[in-house]
Amino acid sequence: xxxxxxxxxxxxxxxxxxxxxxxxxxxxxxxxxxxxxxxxxxxxxxxxxxxxxxxxxxxxxxxxxxxxxxxxxxxxxxxxxxxxxxxxxxxxxxxxxxxxxxxxxxxxxxxxxxxxxxxxxxxxxxxxxxxxxxxxxxxxxxxxxxxxxxxxxxxxxxxxxxxxxxxxxxxxxxxxxxxxxxxxxxxxxxxxxxxxxxxxxxxxxxxxxxxxxxxxxxxxxxxxxxxxxxxxxxxxxxxxxxxxxxxxxxxxxxxxxxxxxxxxxxxxxxxxxxxxxxxxxxxxxxxxxxxxxxxxxxxxxxxxxxxxxxxxxxxxxxxxxxxxxxxxxxxxxxxxxxxxxxxxxxxxxxxxxxxxxxxxxxxxxxxxxxxxxxxxxxxxxxxxxxxxxxxxxxxxxxxxxxxxxxxxxxxxxxxxxxxxxxxxxxxxxxxxxxxxxxxxxxxxxxxxxxxxxxxxxxxxxxxxxxxxxxxxxxxxxxxxxxxxxxxxxxxxxxxxxxxxxxxxxxxxxxxxxxxxxxxxxxxxxxxxxxxxxxxxxxxxxxxxxxxxxxxxxxxxxxxxxxxxxxxxxxxxxxxxxxxxxxxxxxxxxxxxxxxxxxxxxxxxxxxxxxxxxxxxxxxxxxxxxxxxxxxxxxxxxxxxxxxxxxxxxxxxxxxxxxxxxxxxxxxxxxxxxxxxxxxxxxxxxxxxxxxxxxxxxxxxxxxxxxxxxxxxxxxxxxxxxxxxxxxxxxxxxxxxxxxxxxxxxxxxxxxxxxxxxxxxxxxxxxxxxxxxxxxxxxxxxxxxx
Amino acid sequence: xxxxxxxxxxxxxxxxxxxxxxxxxxxxxxxxxxxxxxxxxxxxxxxxxxxxxxxxxxxxxxxxxxxxxxxxxxxxxxxxxxxxxxxxxxxxxxxxxxxxxxxxxxxxxxxxxxxxxxxxxxxxxxxxxxxxxxxxxxxxxxxxxxxxxxxxx
Numbered sequence: 001x002x003x004x005x006x007x008x009x010x011x012x013x014x015x016x017x018x019x020x021x022x023x024x025x026x027x028x029x030x031x032x033x034x035x036x037x038x039x040x041x042x043x044x045x046x047x048x049x050x051x052x053x054x055x056x057x058x059x060x061x062x063x064x065x066x067x068x069x070x071x072x073x074x075x076x077x078x079x080x081x082x083x084x085x086x087x088x089x090x091x092x093x094x095x096x097x098x099x100x101x102x103x104x105x106x107x108x109x110x111x112x113x114x115x116x117x118x119x120x121x122x123x124x125x126x127x128x129x130x131x132x133x134x135x136x137x138x139x140x141x142x143x144x145x146x147x148x149x150x151x152x153x154x155x156x157x158x159x160x161x162x163x164x165x166x167x168x169x170x171x172x173x174x175x176x177x178x179x180x181x182x183x184x185x186x187x188x189x190x191x192x193x194x195x196x197x198x199x200x201x202x203x204x205x206x207x208x209x210x211x212x213x214x215x216x217x218x219x220x221x222x223x224x225x226x227x228x229x230x231x232x233x234x235x236x237x238x239x240x241x242x243x244x245x246x247x248x249x250x251x252x253x254x255x256x257x258x259x260x261x262x263x264x265x266x267x268x269x270x271x272x273x274x275x276x277x278x279x280x281x282x283x284x285x286x287x288x289x290x291x292x293x294x295x296x297x298x299x300x301x302x303x304x305x306x307x308x309x310x311x312x313x314x315x316x317x318x319x320x321x322x323x324x325x326x327x328x329x330x331x332x333x334x335x336x337x338x339x340x341x342x343x344x345x346x347x348x349x350x351x352x353x354x355x356x357x358x359x360x361x362x363x364x365x366x367x368x369x370x371x372x373x374x375x376x377x378x379x380x381x382x383x384x385x386x387x388x389x390x391x392x393x394x395x396x397x398x399x400x401x402x403x404x405x406x407x408x409x410x411x412x413x414x415x416x417x418x419x420x421x422x423x424x425x426x427x428x429x430x431x432x433x434x435x436x437x438x439x440x441x442x443x444x445x446x447x448x449x450x451x452x453x454x455x456x457x458x459x460x461x462x463x464x465x466x467x468x469x470x471x472x473x474x475x476x477x478x479x480x481x482x483x484x485x486x487x488x489x490x491x492x493x494x495x496x497x498x499x500x501x502x503x504x505x506x507x508x509x510x511x512x513x514x515x516x517x518x519x520x521x522x523x524x525x526x527x528x529x530x531x532x533x534x535x536x537x538x539x540x541x542x543x544x545x546x547x548x549x550x551x552x553x554x555x556x557x558x559x560x561x562x563x564x565x566x567x568x569x570x571x572x573x574x575x576x577x578x579x580x581x582x583x584x585x586x587x588x589x590x591x592x593x594x595x596x597x598x599x600x601x602x603x604x605x606x607x608x609x610x611x612x613x614x615x616x617x618x619x620x621x622x623x624x625x626x627x628x629x630x631x632x633x634x635x636x637x638x639x640x641x642x643x644x645x646x647x648x649x650x651x652x653x654x655x656x657x658x659x660x661x662x663x664x665x666x667x668x669x670x671x672x673x674x675x676x677x678x679x680x681x682x683x684x685x686x687x688x689x690x691x692x693x694x695x696x697x698x699x700x701x702x703x704x705x706x707x708x709x710x711x712x713x714x715x716x717x718x719x720x721x722x723x724x725x726x727x728x729x730x731x732x733x734x735x736x737x738x739x740x741x742x743x744x745x746x747x748x749x750x751x752x753x754x755x756x757x758x759x760x761x762x763x764x765x766x767x768x769x770x771x772x773x774x775x776x777x778x779x780x781x782x783x784x785x
Numbered sequence: 786x787x788x789x790x791x792x793x794x795x796x797x798x799x800x801x802x803x804x805x806x807x808x809x810x811x812x813x814x815x816x817x818x819x820x821x822x823x824x825x826x827x828x829x830x831x832x833x834x835x836x837x838x839x840x841x842x843x844x845x846x847x848x849x850x851x852x853x854x855x856x857x858x859x860x861x862x863x864x865x866x867x868x869x870x871x872x873x874x875x876x877x878x879x880x881x882x883x884x885x886x887x888x889x890x891x892x893x894x895x896x897x898x899x900x901x902x903x904x905x906x907x908x909x910x911x912x913x914x915x916x917x918x919x920x921x922x923x924x925x926x927x928x929x930x931x932x933x934x935x936x937x938x
Contacts, residue, residue, distance in 0.1 A: 016880075018877055018878060018880075019877070019880065021885070022876070022877040022882060022885075023869075023877070024885075025882055025885030025888050026860075026869065026873040026876050026877055026882065026885070026888055026889075026892060027820070027860065027861065027863070027864050027869070027873065028818070028819070028820015028821065028859065028860030028861045028889045029820065029861075030820075030885050030886070032819075032822065032886060034813075034819075034822075034823065035813075035819040201920060202884070202886075202920055203822075203824050203830065203832060203884065203886040203887045203918065203919065203920050203921075204822070204824070204884070204886040205824070252884075252885065253884065254822070254884045254885065254886025254887075255883075255884040255886060255920050255921055257920065286826055287824065287825040287826050287827065287830075288826065288827075507884055508883035508884030508885070508921050509883070510883070671880045672880065674880075674926075675880050675883060675921075675922060675926060678922055678923035678924075678925045678926065679883065679920070679921045679922055679923045680923075681923055682922075682923030682924065683920070683923075705825070705827050705829065706825050706827060706829030706830055706918065707827060707829055711918050711920065713911075713914065713915045713916070713917070713918060713924075714910070714911040714912075714914045714915065714917075714919075714924035714927065714928060715911045715912045715914070715915040717911075717923060717924055717925075719907070719925050719928065720923065720925060743923075
């Protein structure tokens with residue numbers, strides 16, 4: 001742990017500083033991808049397969065090439081020589097994993113609707129689009145498998161012929177005496193759940209622009225991405241350019257939620273075509289493309305089984321998953337289900353643990369990280385089956401949870417990881433207080449007694465999750481290619497302002513503000529005197545980017561450490577100037593004091609820059625870089641509760657209240673933290689009630705626009721009631737934990753437990769997400785029969 | 786090509802437009818007003834909302850030629866000499882935006898909403914903004930921003 005010697009009194013950390021990012025965004029001056037244009041740029045359009053599975057017999061480009069304004073058109077085969085490597089998958093989860101090659105354009109077969117098979121490049125966006133429609137591709141359509149549950153059936157069409165199976169991998173984790181626990185169990189419950197396929201649907205579609213600098217061969221890529229640093233490394237390998245000569249810039253990015261944590265075909269295509277054609281090449285995704293060409297989330301079948309005593313002590317949990325990879329492996333596709341693999345016991349002390357996941361290929365858009373990635377699935381399964389166990393035991397679900405909560409921290413759980421801190425009873429107590437559960441149960445009983453057609457349902461979800469993946473050694477042990485560290489540089493400029501260079505790459509999370517708060521407190525500057533630079537591999541060359549709720553608990557700590565290095569260096573210079581030993585200096589809020597004399601950080605920054613009077617061996621300038629590799633994951637937790645009203649005649653479900661009590665450790669900016677939780681809850685509620693990507697049997701995505709894929713509007717959601725409990729993380733010096741995904745992780749279970757609670761008197765034993773009016777109505781009809 | 790005359794944020798423009806050009810691309814690409822974003826092409830998401838004669842419209846479903854002779858207001862036309870419009874100020878103060886991509890359209894929709902109903906209830910705000918999607922905020926702070934802007938006005 002870092003020294004605390006130079007910690008100043010907190011001044012702005014913990015306060016709701018309004019966001020520095022906002023002014024440009026509310027006035028329409030954000031620099032989003034489609035606002036960036038270069039002189040002479042060409043437009044790329046991708047010709048995509050309308051078939052889920054087809055042999056590509058011929059790609060006819062003549063018509064497109066003849067159109068005025070078209071500069072070039074290529075089939076996948078014609079570009080094959082442009083690739084030095086396959087689009088990367090950075091998480092080969094087992095040694096035996098089947099890893100298909102995946103090039104930016106398919107040249108033998110199309111394997112999902114939306115798979116790119118040809119490109120055209122033209123002088124304008126419109127001409128490129130028109131030309132793409134003139135490309136004549138001759139396909140031989142083949143049978144497809146889109147249902148994750150059918151992928152391993154003996155007659156299922158094979159996605160990658162070489163493998164002769166659709167099985168991608170089988171991954172297992174066993175701990176404790178699982179068979180014995182089930183043999184000895186007084187009660188067992190087993191349930192199957194389905195995590196429907198979801199579309200991340202960031203409001204800004206993807207986009208990319210590539211330029212080769214004339215004469216030097218240096219390439220610059222602008223991309224609407226979460227991961228400029230990872231792109232630099234991986235795309236260098238795909239297009240065959242030295243990493244040091246590739247610059248990647250993430251401009252303002254209009255949301256991502258995991259969907260821009262990928263190395264995409266179009267990014268590689270823009271680079272390769274800019275290099276070939278010696279002109280900048282730009283591509284902007286249309287929404288209809290995005291539904292098929294940007295990764296999807298979830299699509300997992302779950303089976304979970306608990307063993308317990310008659311008193312409700314859970315003794316074992318056994319989990320079996322079948323998880324859809326889609327047609328190819330994107331950056332971390334195989335690892336997504338494993339991000340939940342360690343936490344299927346939830347916040348409960350369960351000594352025996354068995355987890356197995358089978359990854360399967362289907363003729364669908366690849367899946368990958370979507371807000372929560374593995375942990376919403378785990379939380380959903382354990383929280384729903386705990387409610388099922390409560391029903392089985394005739395026990396109050398609140399009481400059952402309390403009987404099994406982990407209460408001593410740090411807690412090494414059966415799956416092998418260590419939860420550093422938490423207090424699950426405290427957050428549950430607070431949530432119940434807000435909820436006024438007794439009053440709600442009374443109203444529920446009254447409605448039932450009077451035969452009200454509008455049923456009330458109350459659902460709980462108590463959760464713990466692991467985010468901020470670390471340390472790097474553990475990531476290596478689970479076969480993730482990258483490390484878990486992040487980096488920051490602090491540079492005190494001579495004129496009294498500070499540059500912070502961060503390796504995180506925000507796209508809505510407000511790092512410019514929160515990072516300024518951290519630096520301001522350490523260095524004694526005002527928030528507005530600090531400029532946070534990010535998202536450009538040349539400006540901020542070291543970093544691991546933003547995903548998995550890692551930025552504050554990893555990158556924020558790197559910044560804290562860099563600032564402490566600055567203070568330590570400034571102390572040496574201050575001692576020299578004030579002619580006192582270093583240890584006689586007091587430091588607070590940017591000022592070193594010894595007796596009556598003092599010197600400020602800003603004065604020292606100038607003195608360090610001019611270097612006119614510095615101690616021997618003192619390196620001019622006040623700049624420091626820190627790279628931080630956390631010793632553990634970050635473990636947020638909490639208790640969420642949902643109240644739904646269900647019209648039993650129409651099946652309509654209204655979410656009428658939502659209470660969230662989260663423990664995300666110390667909070668840097670409570671306004672931003674609340675915003676993250678609001679957004680996460682909205683996405684989780686959307687999974688529970690509204691959203692589902694549906695393929696037909698031929699592999700056509702039926703829900704391919706916002707008119708039939710229901711991203712909720714303000715009208716579908718209530719205001720959420722938020723509160724916090726706080727157990728500071730002992731893992732890092734700021735005591736912070738992640739917060740980006742907690743809402744999406746906790747909420748689907750809370751809402752669906754509420755739906756199940758409302759429908760229980762009708763004999764409805766279970767219902768899948770999303771609980772649409774039709775699904776609820778059908779479940780009621782079936783139960784009535 | 787058709788000659789069109791339209792006033793955008795008080796400035797008159799004479800343009801020769803192709804009949805198929807959408808208003809949003811006229812604003813973004815002909816006039817360089819890139820504050821208005823494109824989110825869906827199907828008039829579902831509202832990212833491209835602007836005001837035509839003071840009424841909110843989705844500029845991805847309006848042809849440029851349809852705006853002939855009209856007054857158009859975009860997000861760039863709201864702030865007065867560097868002072869944020871009260872609705873922009875309220876979005877900032879209430880943290881009504883995260884990534885900011887939906888924000889210009891959302892703010893323009895709120896301008897129109899409050900012009901029609903200066904003192905809306907929460908339910909009226911929520912249903913009034915039904916045509917504008919935000920994936921980041923869960924809408925809560927947007928609703929609060931509207932309430933706060935309504936209180937100021």
